[in-house]
Amino acid sequence: MATKSGNATALTVLSPIKNGAIGETSFADITRERCLRLPIHEQSPLVKVPNTYLARLFILDDVFYESLPANDSIFNFSDITSIFSDSARKKALPRKDHLKSKYLVFSSNFHGDLDAYLTGMWEKWSYTDHQGIQRDVRHIWEHCVAFDKVSDCAGFIAYIKKCQLEASLFFNGSTDDSLQEQLKALYLKQEFTQFAMAHQGKSAAEIQQNFKAFIARVQPDNLTAPTWPPGKSTP
Amino acid sequence: MTKELDLTDIQGNIIKAYGAYNYQKARYLFLRINDGNKGRKFVAAITTKVTTAISWDKSGAGPAVEKPMATTNIAFTYVGLKALELPTASLRGFPEDFMMGMAKRKDILGDDGPSAPENWDPIWKERVHIWMSINAQNTEALIERYNWVVQQVEASGGGVTLLTGHRGDAGEDDLPYQEASVLYDEAGNPTPKEHFGYTDGIGDPVFEGQTNIAARVLGRGKLMRDGSWAPLAAGEFLLGHVDEAMEYPKTSPSPMLLARNGTYMVYRKLHENVGTFNRFLDEQSKSFPGSKEMLAAKFAGRWRDNGAPIVKAPDDASKAEWDKAFEAADFAGQKRMLTDFTYNDDIHGAKCPYSAHLRRINPRGSLEYGVTGAYETPGALVNRRRILRRGLPYGSVKDASRDDGNHGIIFMALNADIQRQFEFVQQQWINYANDFKEGNDKEVLLGNHDASHPGKVVLQVEPGSGKPPHFINNIPRLVETRGGDYFFIPSITALKLIAAGMIDPT
Numbered sequence: 001m002a003t004k005s006g007n008a009t010a011l012t013v014l015s016p017i018k019n020g021a022i023g024e025t026s027f028a029d030i031t032r033e034r035c036l037r038l039p040i041h042e043q044s045p046l047v048k049v050p051n052t053y054l055a056r057l058f059i060l061d062d063v064f065y066e067s068l069p070a071n072d073s074i075f076n077f078s079d080i081t082s083i084f085s086d087s088a089r090k091k092a093l094p095r096k097d098h099l100k101s102k103y104l105v106f107s108s109n110f111h112g113d114l115d116a117y118l119t120g121m122w123e124k125w126s127y128t129d130h131q132g133i134q135r136d137v138r139h140i141w142e143h144c145v146a147f148d149k150v151s152d153c154a155g156f157i158a159y160i161k162k163c164q165l166e167a168s169l170f171f172n173g174s175t176d177d178s179l180q181e182q183l184k185a186l187y188l189k190q191e192f193t194q195f196a197m198a199h200q201g202k203s204a205a206e207i208q209q210n211f212k213a214f215i216a217r218v219q220p221d222n223l224t225a226p227t228w229p230p231g232k233s234t235p
Numbered sequence: 236m237t238k239e240l241d242l243t244d245i246q247g248n249i250i251k252a253y254g255a256y257n258y259q260k261a262r263y264l265f266l267r268i269n270d271g272n273k274g275r276k277f278v279a280a281i282t283t284k285v286t287t288a289i290s291w292d293k294s295g296a297g298p299a300v301e302k303p304m305a306t307t308n309i310a311f312t313y314v315g316l317k318a319l320e321l322p323t324a325s326l327r328g329f330p331e332d333f334m335m336g337m338a339k340r341k342d343i344l345g346d347d348g349p350s351a352p353e354n355w356d357p358i359w360k361e362r363v364h365i366w367m368s369i370n371a372q373n374t375e376a377l378i379e380r381y382n383w384v385v386q387q388v389e390a391s392g393g394g395v396t397l398l399t400g401h402r403g404d405a406g407e408d409d410l411p412y413q414e415a416s417v418l419y420d421e422a423g424n425p426t427p428k429e430h431f432g433y434t435d436g437i438g439d440p441v442f443e444g445q446t447n448i449a450a451r452v453l454g455r456g457k458l459m460r461d462g463s464w465a466p467l468a469a470g471e472f473l474l475g476h477v478d479e480a481m482e483y484p485k486t487s488p489s490p491m492l493l494a495r496n497g498t499y500m501v502y503r504k505l506h507e508n509v510g511t512f513n514r515f516l517d518e519q520s521k522s523f524p525g526s527k528e529m530l531a532a533k534f535a536g537r538w539r540d541n542g543a544p545i546v547k548a549p550d551d552a553s554k555a556e557w558d559k560a561f562e563a564a565d566f567a568g569q570k571r572m573l574t575d576f577t578y579n580d581d582i583h584g585a586k587c588p589y590s591a592h593l594r595r596i597n598p599r600g601s602l603e604y605g606v607t608g609a610y611e612t613p614g615a616l617v618n619r620r621r622i623l624r625r626g627l628p629y630g631s632v633k634d635a636s637r638d639d640g641n642h643g644i645i646f647m648a649l650n651a652d653i654q655r656q657f658e659f660v661q662q663q664w665i666n667y668a669n670d671f672k673e674g675n676d677k678e679v680l681l682g683n684h685d686a687s688h689p690g691k692v693v694l695q696v697e698p699g700s701g702k703p704p705h706f707i708n709n710i711p712r713l714v715e716t717r718g719g720d721y722f723f724i725p726s727i728t729a730l731k732l733i734a735a736g737m738i739d740p741t
Binding site: 193196197200201235 | 522688691703705706708
C-alpha cells in the first residue's frame with residue numbers, strides 16, 4: 001500500500017465543509033480563517049501532535065480545470081484538431097467539472113500508524129488563538145459535514161478515516177526514524193559540530209576528557225532532553 | 236555563419252572590463268531626471284559620447300577605432316525610465332526584480348544588519364534615475380570627461396540633477412561622484428588587487444559572438460561532456476539573443492528595439508572590513524596546518540599574490556612548483572594557467588573548499604559531484620547562473636587594523652536576468668550552501684555572516700588521508716553593502732530612441 005513508506009505514513013484528508021453561512025460569512029471562509037490564523041513554528045498545535053514530519057491545512061474551493069495538454073510530445077491529439085470545426089475542437093477539450101462542496105484539506109506525513117497519530121491529534125492538538133481562547137482540534141473541523149456527531153477520540157478517528165484519500169505516489173522526504181529520534185539527531189549534529197570546532201588542534205587526552213563531559217551533557221540516548229524542539233526553525 | 240555581435244550597437248562596458256585595458260581611474264555618477272523632455276535631451280547629448288564595444292585593435296580584421304582616453308556609459312533604473320516617459324506598455328514589460336530595485340530585494344540578497352539599506356551612503360536616500368560611468372587612462376582625462384558631463388547637466392536647464400551623497404576618503408559624505416581606481420604597488424605600478432590583497436577580475440564568462448574566443452574560452456565558457464569548453468549563449472548576457480535554454484530572454488521589454496543588445500546591471504558598493512579581515516586571517520592561521528597565505532587562498536579559491544587557482548596549487552609546496560611553471564610560461568600560457576581548470580580531481584573539496592569564493596560563484600562542473608552524466612553536460616546547473624563582473628576598488632587603506640576607513644569595491648554584475656543569475660548566486664550560493672552539501676554555511680568572504688550566530692565553514696581533506704577536516708569558525712561580516720541599485724543598459728539604438736521619445740511598443 002502506497003500510503004506507507006517504511007515507517008512513515010502519508011495522510012490526505014478531504015472533509016466536506018457545510019454549504020451555508022453564519023451571517024454573511026460562509027462556513028468555508030470561517031474555516032479558512034481559522035486555518036490561516038493557526039500559530040506557526042514553536043506555537044503550532046502540530047508541534048504537540050507526536051511524530052508530525054510535515055503537515056498542511058487548506059481549503060479546496062473547487063477543482064482546477066486542466067486545460068489543453070501542452071504540445072511537448074511528438075504527436076498530440078490537439079495538434080490535428082485544428083482541421084476540424086471549432087465545435088468539434090471544443091468537444092475534444094477536457095470536460096469541465098466542479099465540486100459540490102468546498103473541502104477542508106489536511107495532509108500530513110508522519111511516523112508510525114494512523115490510529116496512534118489521530119489519537120495524538122485528538123488529545124494533544126491545542127493552541128491559543130488570536131483572541132486568547134484555548135482551542136482544540138474540533139475548532140478546525142467544526143463546520144465540516146457531520147462533524148457535530150464526533151464526540152470522542154474513537155469518533156474522530158472514524159470520521160477522519162471516512163474522509164481519507166489513499167496516497168498513490170508517496171515520497172517520504174524524511175528519514176524512517178521517529179520524530180524524536182530525528183530531532184535528537186539534529187541536535188546532536190549541531191552540538192557535535194560546535195564541539196569539534198571548539199577542540200580543533202587540542203591534544204587527544206584533552207579531547208577525550210572533554211568528550212566524556214560532552215556526552216554526559218548531550219545524553220545521546222535520552223530522546224526527550226536535551227534536544228531540538230519540534231517546530232523550531234532558527235537557532 | 237558564426238554569430239557576430241553588433242559591437243557598434245552594444246555599450247562598451249558590457250563587453251570590456253575597462254580595468255583590463257589600462258583604464259585605471261573611474262567615476263560613477265548618479266542623476267535624477269526632473270523633467271521628461273529635458274531629461275531626454277540630456278540623454279541625447281550624452282549618447283554622442285557613449286562608448287561602444289567596437290574593437291580598439293586596428294590590426295584586426297573587423298572595424299576598429301582609436302582607443303579613447305576616457306569612456307562613458309549610461310544606464311537607467313526603472314523609475315528613471317518612467318521619468319523619461321517611456322510608454323506604459325514598454326515599462327510593463329520589464330521584470331519584477333528590476334522594477335522593485337535593489338533596496339527592496341534586501342531579503343533575497345541578505346542585505347541585513349550593517350548591509351541594510353538604512354546604513355547605505357546618503358545618495359541612496361535620493362531617487363536615483365541614471366547611472367553613468369567614466370573610465371579613464373589618467374586623472375586628466377577623467378576630470379575632462381567629468382567636466383563635460385557636468386556641462387551637459389548644466390545645459391539641461393534643471394532637467395537633470397547630479398546627485399550628491401557619496402562618501403569619500405576624507406570623511407565627506409556629500410560627494411557628487413563615486414571615485415574608483417586600481418590599487419598601486421609601492422613602486423606606483425597599477426595592480427589587479429583589491430583591499431584584502433586578492434587578485435581580482437580573472438576569468439569573466441566568455442560568450443558567443445565575442446572575438447578571439449578560442450584563446451579565451453578555456454575555463455571561462457561552459458564545460459562540455461567531452462571536457463572541452465564552449466562559449467556561453469549570448470542571450471545569457473544580452474537581451475534579444477538566444478540564451479542557454481534556446482529561448483530569447485523573458486526579461487525583454489517591448490519593442491525588441493528597446494531590448495536588443497541591452498542588458499541589466501547590478502551596481503553594488505561593497506565596503507571591505509580590512510581590519511577585521513586581517514585579524515580574522517591572523518587568528519585563524521594560528522591553528523591552520525599550513526601557511527597564512529594558503530589559508531587566505533582557501534577563502535578565495537585563488538592565492539593572493541598571483542591568483543593561482545588553489546585547485547591547481549593546493550598547498551605551499553605545490554604553489555612553489557606552480558609559480559615556477561607560471562614564471563616560465565608566455566602570456567597566453569599564463570592566462571591559461573589562471574583560468575583553465577575544473578574541480579574534477581577535487582570532488583570532496585580537499586583542494587578548493589566548497590565554501591571558497593571562486594567555487595561558490597562558478598562551480599564549473601562540480602555540481603555533478605563526480606557522477607558522470609548526472610546532467611546533460613557537467614555545467615548544466617551552472618550555465619544559467621553566470622554573470623559578467625565589472626568594477627574597480629575604491630578608496631585607500633590608511634590603517635590596516637581598522638574597518639572604518641573608506642575602502643571597498645565598486646562591483647557590477649551584468650546579466651540578462653537579475654533574478655535567475657545575480658540574485659540566485661547571491662542567495663543560494665553565497666549566503667546558503669544546500670547545493671554544495673554544506674548546509675547553511677555561507678561563503679567566507681562575501682557571506683552575510685551574523686555576529687549573533689557566527690558562521691563556520693569546513694575545509695575538507697581527502698577521504699582516507701588520515702587528516703581531520705579543518706573548521707573555520709566565528710566568521711565575522713567581512714564585506715558590507717553600502718548602496719546600489721538595478722539598472723538597464725540600453726543599446727545605442729535604444730538610447731537614441733529613448734532620447735528622441737520614439738519608443739513605440741506597438
